[in-house]
Amino acid sequence: MKLTKTLLATTALTVAAGVSATAQEMANSMTVVSWGGAYQNSQLKAYVEPYLAANPGVSVTWDESSAEAVAKMRAMNEAGNVTWDLVDAVASDAMRLCDEGLAMEIDHDEVLAAAPDGTPASEDFGQLIVSDCFIPQIVYSTTFGYRPDMLPAGTEPPDSVCDVFDLETYPGKRALQKRPIDNMEWALYCDGVDKDDIYDVLSTDEGVSRALAKLSTIKDQVVWWSAGAETPQLLADGEVFMGSTFNGRLFSAIAEQNQPIEMMWDMQSFDLDGWVVPTGLPADRLARVMDFLMFATDTQRLADQAAYISYGPARASSAPLVGKHAELGIEMAPHMPTDPANATNPHIYDYEWWADNRDDLDAKFQAWLAQ
Amino acid sequence: MSDTTDTGPVLAADGTPLKRSLRRALRAQKMRALALIAPLLIFVLVAFIAPIADMLFRSVENQIVGNTIPMTVEELRDWDGADVPDEQVFRAMFFDLFLAAEAKEHTKLGSRLNYEQSGMSSLFRTTGRRVDNMGKVFQNAFKEISPQFDDAQFWFDMMSGGAGAEGNARLISNQIGRLERLEATTFSGDVGFVPGAAISDILPNTARAYAAFAAFTHFVNEDVVSEKKPWEAVHAALAVDLEEPATAAALAAYDGPGADALRQAAAAELPPIDMKAAFVDANKDWSRIEYWQVIKTYSPPYTTGYFLNAVDMEKTTQGVALRSDDERIYGLLFKRTMFMSLMITFSCIVLGYPVAWILANLPARKANLLMILVLLPFWTSLLVRTSAWKVMLQQQGVINDVLVWLGLVADESRLVMINNQFGTIVAMTHILLPFMILPMYSVMQTIPPAYLRAAKSLGATNWTAFWRVYFPQSVPGIGAGSILVFILAIGYYITPEIVGGTTGTFISNRIAYHISTSLNWGLAAALGSILLAVVLILYWAYDKIVGIDNVKLGG
Numbered sequence: 001m002k003l004t005k006t007l008l009a010t011t012a013l014t015v016a017a018g019v020s021a022t023a024q025e026m027a028n029s030m031t032v033v034s035w036g037g038a039y040q041n042s043q044l045k046a047y048v049e050p051y052l053a054a055n056p057g058v059s060v061t062w063d064e065s066s067a068e069a070v071a072k073m074r075a076m077n078e079a080g081n082v083t084w085d086l087v088d089a090v091a092s093d094a095m096r097l098c099d100e101g102l103a104m105e106i107d108h109d110e111v112l113a114a115a116p117d118g119t120p121a122s123e124d125f126g127q128l129i130v131s132d133c134f135i136p137q138i139v140y141s142t143t144f145g146y147r148p149d150m151l152p153a154g155t156e157p158p159d160s161v162c163d164v165f166d167l168e169t170y171p172g173k174r175a176l177q178k179r180p181i182d183n184m185e186w187a188l189y190c191d192g193v194d195k196d197d198i199y200d201v202l203s204t205d206e207g208v209s210r211a212l213a214k215l216s217t218i219k220d221q222v223v224w225w226s227a228g229a230e231t232p233q234l235l236a237d238g239e240v241f242m243g244s245t246f247n248g249r250l251f252s253a254i255a256e257q258n259q260p261i262e263m264m265w266d267m268q269s270f271d272l273d274g275w276v277v278p279t280g281l282p283a284d285r286l287a288r289v290m291d292f293l294m295f296a297t298d299t300q301r302l303a304d305q306a307a308y309i310s311y312g313p314a315r316a317s318s319a320p321l322v323g324k325h326a327e328l329g330i331e332m333a334p335h336m337p338t339d340p341a342n343a344t345n346p347h348i349y350d351y352e353w354w355a356d357n358r359d360d361l362d363a364k365f366q367a368w369l370a371q
Numbered sequence: 372m373s374d375t376t377d378t379g380p381v382l383a384a385d386g387t388p389l390k391r392s393l394r395r396a397l398r399a400q401k402m403r404a405l406a407l408i409a410p411l412l413i414f415v416l417v418a419f420i421a422p423i424a425d426m427l428f429r430s431v432e433n434q435i436v437g438n439t440i441p442m443t444v445e446e447l448r449d450w451d452g453a454d455v456p457d458e459q460v461f462r463a464m465f466f467d468l469f470l471a472a473e474a475k476e477h478t479k480l481g482s483r484l485n486y487e488q489s490g491m492s493s494l495f496r497t498t499g500r501r502v503d504n505m506g507k508v509f510q511n512a513f514k515e516i517s518p519q520f521d522d523a524q525f526w527f528d529m530m531s532g533g534a535g536a537e538g539n540a541r542l543i544s545n546q547i548g549r550l551e552r553l554e555a556t557t558f559s560g561d562v563g564f565v566p567g568a569a570i571s572d573i574l575p576n577t578a579r580a581y582a583a584f585a586a587f588t589h590f591v592n593e594d595v596v597s598e599k600k601p602w603e604a605v606h607a608a609l610a611v612d613l614e615e616p617a618t619a620a621a622l623a624a625y626d627g628p629g630a631d632a633l634r635q636a637a638a639a640e641l642p643p644i645d646m647k648a649a650f651v652d653a654n655k656d657w658s659r660i661e662y663w664q665v666i667k668t669y670s671p672p673y674t675t676g677y678f679l680n681a682v683d684m685e686k687t688t689q690g691v692a693l694r695s696d697d698e699r700i701y702g703l704l705f706k707r708t709m710f711m712s713l714m715i716t717f718s719c720i721v722l723g724y725p726v727a728w729i730l731a732n733l734p735a736r737k738a739n740l741l742m743i744l745v746l747l748p749f750w751t752s753l754l755v756r757t758s759a760w761k762v763m764l765q766q767q768g769v770i771n772d773v774l775v776w777l778g779l780v781a782d783e784s785r786l787v788m789i790n791n792q793f794g795t796i797v798a799m800t801h802i803l804l805p806f807m808i809l810p811m812y813s814v815m816q817t818i819p820p821a822y823l824r825a826a827k828s829l830g831a832t833n834w835t836a837f838w839r840v841y842f843p844q845s846v847p848g849i850g851a852g853s854i855l856v857f858i859l860a861i862g863y864y865i866t867p868e869i870v871g872g873t874t875g876t877f878i879s880n881r882i883a884y885h886i887s888t889s890l891n892w893g894l895a896a897a898l899g900s901i902l903l904a905v906v907l908i909l910y911w912a913y914d915k916i917v918g919i920d921n922v923k924l925g926g
Contacts (some may be wrong), residue, residue, distance in 0.1 A: 071888045078890075099496060101475030173766075210696075223790060224873065238767045359485045359492035362889065369873050370700045370881065 007048055027285040029059045030292065033087040034037040036064035042308035043088075045326070046312035047296040052142045054295075067226055068095050073102045073278060082278045085289050088137075091272040092181075095355035098133035103276040105132040111290055113298040115317035120214070121284045124299070124315045128272055130351060135275040135297055136314035138305065141337035142182050143268035145250040146242035161267035163241060165218055170293035175231045175243025175293035178224035178240055181354055182244065182269045183346070185347060187214035189267060199353050208361065212368045224369070235261050247337050251310040255328060255335070265342040274314065310335035382843065423903075430896035433674040436666070438552040439480040440467035444670040452688045454665060455658050461646040462611060465505060466576075469604035470583050472499040474591065476553055486891045487676060487685070488665040494656050501653040506603025508642045509610045516639045517632045519605070527597035529629030530581045532567020536627065539571045539578070546582040550590065562589040564596045573612075573621045574633075580608035610644055613637050663689050677897035701878070705905075708878040711796060712860040718800045719807040719856050720849060727811035727848070732820070745808050753802065757866045760798040764789040764870070790872025798870045803859055807852035814848030851922045854913065858906055878902060 033050070034040040040062065048060055065072055069089045076082045089097065097103035108129060112121035122129060128136040144157055150172060162220035163170050164186065176183050185198050191214045193201050201207035215222075223240055225231055232253035247268065253259045275297070278288055295301065302313035303321035310332055313319060322332055333339060337346075354361075383392040437444050442463035450456050471477040481495030513520035520526075543565055551557055564585040571578030584605055585596045592599075612618050619637040623632065650657040668686050669676060675735070676686050683699040684691055691698070726745065730738050747757060763769045766785045774780040788794055818841060826836035864879040871880070878898060885895035913919065 068888060071890055074890050075887065096478075099475070099499070100478045219873075237765065239765055356493040356496050359482055359889075360489040363485065363489045366884065366889070367698055367700055370704065370876070371697070 007219070013254040022295065025284055026084075026288045026291060027282075028057055028288075029061065030085045030285070030288055031061045031063055031083060033063045033065050033069060033084050034204060035088060035228055036062075036065045038249055038309055039228065039229070039246070039311075040064065040106060042248075042305050043296075045308050046305035048299040050301075051292055064227075066090075069276075070096055070102075073097060076278075077102055077280075081208070082280055085280055085285050086292065087276050087278060087282060088273065089134075089162070089276050090351070091134060091136075091274070092354040092358065093349035094134040094274065094276045095131045095351060096358065098131045099275055099355070102279060103133035104279045104281075106135060106277065111135075111293060113294055113314065118222050121297075122355065123283050124317050126316060128314050130272065133276050134272075134274050135293065136272050137297065137302065138273050138311035138314055139270060139338060140273055140311045141247050141265075141270050142177070142244055143250070143337070144232065144242055144244050144264040144266075145253070146264060147235055147238060147260060149260055150238065150241045156265055157262065158242065159266060160242050161186050161264075162243075163264075165190045165214065167218060167221060172217060172241030173221050173223055173234075173239065175223045175225050175234050175240045175245070175256050178226045178369070180361040181358075182347075182349070183207070183215060184211040184365075185269070185349070186267060187211040189347070189366075190214060195347070199350050202353075202361075203357070208364055212317075212364070215368075230257070232261070235259065247312045247335075248309040251335050255325070255330065263330075263342075265337075266345050267347045268337055268342070269347045270337065271351065272314065273311075304345065306332055306336075310337075312336050312338050319325050389426050400694050426896040426899055427898075429892055430677050430894075430900050431673050431675065432671055432893065433483075433669060433676065434552075434672045435480055435483050436670045437672055438555075439471050439476055440464060440666075441549060443467050443666070446666045447670060449661070450663070450667060452660070452664055455647075455660055456663055458645070458647050461650050461657075461830040462644070464605065464650065465502065465646045466580060466583075466604055468495075468498065469502045469506065469602065470550075470587065471553065471678060472502050473587060473602070474550075474553055480832060482890065484669060486680070486889075487669060488662060488893060491662065491665065494654050494662065497654045498650065498657070505646070505649045505653070509606040509644075510603050512639075512642050513606050513609065513636060516636050519629070519632045520636075521600065523598055523600045525629060525632075526581070526601050526605070527564065529571060529627070530562060530578060530585075530632070532564055532570050533628040537568040538565035539568045540565055541576060542566050542571055543582045543586065546579065547586045547590070549583065550586050554591070558586075558590045560590075562586055562596065564589070567627060569625065570627055573618060573625060574609065576608040576611045577605060580605040584596070589925070609636070610641050613641060614644060663840075672870055677893040678901075680894055680895040681901055701881070704878045704881055707792075708861060709905075711792060711799075711875070711877065712857050715799045715803060715860045716784075716807075716857045718796065719804055720853065722800065723804055723807035723811055723852065724845075724849070727808050727815055730812045731815035731818075742812075745805055748802065749805055753865060754869075756802055757798055757869045760794070760801070760870055764797065766793055781843070789870050790875065792871070792875040794870040794872070795867045795875035795877075797837075798866050799860060799863060802866060803856045806855045806859060810851035810855065811845065811848035814851070815845050818844045846917075847922055850917055851911070854910070854922065857909075861902065861906060 034043060052060065054059055063084065066088045069087050070093050073082075073084070073087070076084070085105075094103060098105070099317050106120040108125065109120045112125075112135065114120050115124045126134050130136075130141070144158075144164065145163070148157055149158060152171065153170075155169060158164075158170055163175055164176075184202055188198050188201055188207065188211045189195060191205075191210060193210075202211065223234060223243070225234070225243070225245070228246050228249050231240070231243040232249050234240045235243055236253060236257070236259045242264070247263070247265075250261060250263055254261050254263070275293060277286070277293075281289065297315075299315055299317045300321065303318040303323075304316050305311070306318070306322040307324065307326040315323065322336075324330060325332055334341065337343065381389040383389045412723050440463075443460060446460045446463040448455065450460065468477055471480065477495050477499040481492040481499075484495070485492035489690070510520075514814065543562060547558060547562070562585050564582070566578045581601055584599075584601050587601050588594050588596050604671050606834070613636060617645065619634075622637055625633070647657075656662055664687070666743070668688065674686075679685055679691060681701055683694050683702050687696050695917050728743075730745070731740055761768075765771070766789075767788065768789075771780065771785045775782050775785065780786060788797070822840050822844070823836050826840040827833070831839065864877060864883050867876045868880055868883070871877075879902075882895045882898050882902075885891040885898070910919075
């Protein structure tokens with residue numbers, strides 16, 4: 001009797017030790033960096049909450065710092081203390097981080113799940129894997145929203161990006177993002193530069209001055225935003241007449257919150273957003289991140305995300321699964337930036353060009369802003 | 372009687388000389404006092420003095436250029452800056468950049484130089500991606516001459532000179548040192564490779580490039596050197612060595628491992644080495660003299676560049692010059708910061724003085740109640756207070772709504788009170804007001820009310836009694852409050868960031884931008900140092916004019 005008890009106790013101890021050893025292999029907490037607001041919410045609903053439900057005991061801490069991902073990761077690297085586990089970043093930032101050795105190179109086929117029909121991940125994502133460190137999630141666009149009720153009487157609603165620069169027909173404040181990307185392209189386009197020549201012109205000093213000169217014509221009417229949630233807020237308050245932001249934010253303000261805002265899709269700027277993993281993570285944290293990534297970027301999860309926000313899933317195999325909004329029950333397809341009715345005059349944003357030139361243009365743009 | 376004439380030392384009760392005993396007691400006391408303040412002292416040293424010292428150091432430090440491209444810096448020393456550098460410099464840049472790109476450090480140098488000349492960042496970035504290709508031609512050429520050149524072990528044997536050969540330990544330790552400076556770490560342990568002395572005399576460039584490759588493979592990639600094929604840069608270095616006519620002659624007499632293959636390569640026709648053309652092909656900006664001038668100007672380990680930048684000037688090869696109009700922003704920002712801080716201090720005095728006076732002259736019970744109202748903002752989060760001002764001041768905000776409702780302002784022409792200087796001044800005055808009221812109040816409390824009564828009984832009017840008797844006694848409170856508010860205001864950045872738009876921001880917003888976004892810590896440190904100096908100068912001026920003894924924080 002005594003002997004069995006001792007034996008049982010020993011077995012229990014061994015099992016407990018074994019369990020704690022496997023638990024140690026994967027960290028129980030993860031710091032995930034994202035953009036906050038409606039987008040982060042779609043990530044939470046589509047795969048973070050399901051993942052946490054499947055893995056009790058794991059906790060996720062959010063850091064809404066994706067807009068400053070590159071700067072903060074540089075600073076963390078400089079300080080030798082990387083506190084982030086997984087970072088949501090736009091394609092050009094991912095390329096910069098990859099070049100600088102701050103993001104980990106990923107073997108997409110090994111780390112990510114294959115499509116349900118067996119297509120390997122690298123083919124399923126295809127062209128959207130623009131950098132070895134980048135795991136694409138969504139295709140989104142930066143476009144404009146405006147307040148139809150604030151239009152001067154008898155004026156047609158704005159239908160061109162150049163209406164942003166037309167203060168006479170469309171008076172009122174505009175919200176623009178506090179960075180050179182997109183703003184410079186729109187300025188050159190509306191200054192008469194051919195769409196195909198925009199980046200050639202922007203590569204010259206004269207081109208940069210020209211874009212800034214065009215922006216100067218509306219500078220005193222611009223409210224500069226840095227978080228994606230600001231423009232919908234400014235529009236809802238009537239603080240600005242029109243403003244640029246990510247199309248999904250406008251969708252959630254219009255469709256979910258019934259704000260009196262309309263979309264304007266002209267010269268919408270296509271971009272990609274996805275995950276990068278910082279280099280130098282300890283083995284247990286890395287294992288947790290990889291486990292999460294495998295789950296969060298599979299075909300069904302990416303399609304699920306599109307039920308919460310109007311961004312196109314990055315996997316080809318997810319597209320047919322996109323259906324209705326999870327709560328409102330409306331069809332999501334007409335709200336996607338890639339819908340033919342919306343993509344009549346899209347602007348193909350050159351992330352590679354921006355990865356190379358971002359530092360240069362940032363310096364000039366910030367100096368221009370401060371003046 | 373004889374006792375008093377004793378000339379020996381005065382003794383303490385235990386027999387030791389009194390002087391020594393006293394000294395010991397005092398020392399113990401001093402130590403105890405020191406131990407008591409030690410936590411604070413250490414805290415101040417670690418949390419305050421050390422960061423400031425580090426900041427001052429960063430504002431002049433510039434070792435990154437010399438650490439990333441050491442050979443280029445060396446070659447550029449004799450460059451006159453009149454024409455695009457010659458092939459020699461480009462070759463040095465190739466070998467430097469190759470190692471830096473392997474270590475992924477080249478973009479940092481690009482970012483650093485981009486602070487001085489925009490365009491540098493993309494120059495280093497794009498070229499960093501192409502350096503592999505620049506060396507590829509040589510790798511392919513050698514492979515064609517002899518397949519042995521594609522073998523890792525062959526290279527290892529050739530460069531180490533075979534078993535038992537005399538080694539060149541200095542070369543490998545130099546390359547480890549170079550890698551340590553590049554990666555800003557220290558490595559310990561043995562690479563497992565020592566270049567042969569004889570081969571490194573005959574092929575100096577190849578030995579150096581291979582040693583760098585070996586150090587990197589061992590320490591950074593943590594691989595075994597003899598199992599890894601050397602980089603394209605090593606092949607390029609061999610081509611450079613073989614280009615030298617003397618090398619073939621020296622090789623004729625060499626009999627170490629790989630000698631035959633080397634002789635074969637020396638006799639063969641190799642692709643021409645034109646690094647200059649390769650660089651310009653990778654990015655045409657390499658042919659721009661001003662870019663090279665920037666590299667040369669910023670190659671010393673210490674620079675005044677950041678400070679010059681902070682006062683809208685720049686270093687050129689012709690000396691120091693003012694920046695072009697569209698790049699001059701810091702002078703403007705310093706002036707704006709001073710002006711707005713003074714405005715905020717002034718409005719705090721105007722608004723705070725009556726409040727402090729009422730507080731000081733009310734009965735204690737009521738004064739305490741009012742005091743809570745003054746302190747209430749202290750207990751509210753700064754962000755909440757600032758965001759509240761946003762709601763108040765915006766065009767569709769509370770104040771504008773009330774004005775429109777009262778008919779004072781037309782609906783179409785609502786006042787713009789936010790995202791400009793006005794917004795910043797209003798919000799910051801509110802936030803800093805308690806710092807003005809509290810010192811004023813504590814000084815005013817000590818002014819006996821009898822003085823005012825005496826003045827009036829001697830025939831002074833209310834105004835004269837206040838102005839000639841009361842006010843001068845309250846000046847120390849105003850002084851203390853003003854110094855507090857001004858110094859706090861000058862370094863504020865959260866509130867201006869939220870309500871200041873682009874015209875209502877301070878120099879501290881630029882410092883924050885450089886610290887957290889552009890990561891130009893050197894410039895941020897220089898701006899911070901200038902701000903510190905300005906505050907100290909103002910403090911000194913205040914001491915000269917008003918006298919710092921006149922400042923009172925309390926009775």
